[in-house]
Amino acid sequence: DAKTTQPNSMESNEEEPVHLPCNHSTISGTDYIHWYRQLPSQGPEYVIHGLTSNVNNRMASLAIAEDRKSSTLILHRATLRDAAVYYCILTLFGGSQGNLIFGKGTKLSVKP
Amino acid sequence: EPEVTQTPSHQVTQMGQEVILRCVPISNHLYFYWYRQILGQKVEFLVSFYNNEISEKSEIFDDQFSVERPDGSNFTLKIRSTKLEDSAMYFCASSGTSGGDRNEQFFGPGTRLTVL
Numbered sequence: 001d002a003k004t005t006q007p008n009s010m011e012s013n014e015e016e017p018v019h020l021p022c023n024h025s026t027i028s029g030t031d032y033i034h035w036y037r038q039l040p041s042q043g044p045e046y047v048i049h050g051l052t053s054n055v056n057n058r059m060a061s062l063a064i065a066e067d068r069k070s071s072t073l074i075l076h077r078a079t080l081r082d083a084a085v086y087y088c089i090l091t092l093f094g095g096s097q098g099n100l101i102f103g104k105g106t107k108l109s110v111k112p
Numbered sequence: 113e114p115e116v117t118q119t120p121s122h123q124v125t126q127m128g129q130e131v132i133l134r135c136v137p138i139s140n141h142l143y144f145y146w147y148r149q150i151l152g153q154k155v156e157f158l159v160s161f162y163n164n165e166i167s168e169k170s171e172i173f174d175d176q177f178s179v180e181r182p183d184g185s186n187f188t189l190k191i192r193s194t195k196l197e198d199s200a201m202y203f204c205a206s207s208g209t210s211g212g213d214r215n216e217q218f219f220g221p222g223t224r225l226t227v228l
Contacts, residue, residue: 036217043203043219044147044155087155099145099157099168100217 004088009107012078020073020106022088027068032091035062035073036100037084044087044102047073083110114138116220118204124226125194133189133223135204144187145205145217146179148172155203161187194227201225 005023012018024033035047048055048062050071055062061074075082087105117136125131137144146158159169161179178190187206191198201224207217 038155043205043222044217045219046216049216099160099170100147100155101157102147102155104154 004090004103006086006088006103006106008104009109011109011111012075012082014080014110014112015077018075018078018082018108018110020075020086020088020108021070022072023070024088024090025069027090028092030092033062033064033068033071034089034091034100035060036087036089036102037082038087038105039081039084044100047086078108078110080110080112083108114218116204116206116218118202118220118223120223121221122224122226124228127196127227128193131191131194131225133191133202133204133225135187135189135220136185137187137204137206138218139185141206141208141218143167143206143208143217144179144181145207146189147203147205147219148200149203149222150197150200158189191225194225196227199225199227 032049032051034049036044037047038044048057048060050062050064054064063072085105085107087102089100116138119134123131144161147155148158149155156172157170159173159179160167164181176192180188201222203222204220205217
């Protein structure tokens with residue numbers, strides 16, 4: 001599986017936007033970009049995924065660089081509940097037919 | 113909203129004993145997974161299951177581990193002879209429907225296994 005690189009930690013203020021970066025310079029043409037998060041003492045939770053185009057859903061937006069070697073998860077207005085570890089994961093064929101390889105992720109702290 | 117459930121929430125066992133961790137995936141899903149997370153470490157893939165057989169497994173999933181879908185609703189992980197290093201949180205996940213978006217894995221709340 002292609003490797004991703006994320007900062008170990010980030011801080012944000014409540015109600016401000018958060019941009020979580022991910023580098024994946026060895027991504028292949030058939031790799032999807034997934035983002036999951038893990039709130040304290042809970043199981044991982046799907047956030048968003050994309051292939052080439054930017055994506056929006058009710059939780060977040062995903063901005064994918066034109067060369068696909070990096071992406072950014074955007075939380076438009078951080079809340080205290082968004083404090084979690086965020087994982088950027090590359091998967092083949094969309095991920096549902098195979099495993100997710102979790103890295104260490106980015107621990108997001110949200111200050112009131 | 114449908115969810116993955118797991119029982120028990122916490123299992124304590126003696127080293128060498130067999131344990132069975134149970135999961136009820138989302139009812140119309142077709143793909144099932146087990147992951148584990150040792151305290152303070154990364155989430156690690158163990159095994160994926162589709163069409164009543166293992167489709168992928170990691171190096172962690174050795175012959176001490178087995179999975180089964182004994183009926184139409186449950187998905188179990190058995191550890192035959194537990195070791196101290198099996199102590200971890202075990203997460204079950206499911207994904208995929210016959211016609212919908214299969215990119216999202218839904219995780220259960222986990223079973224904390226403590227081996228003494």
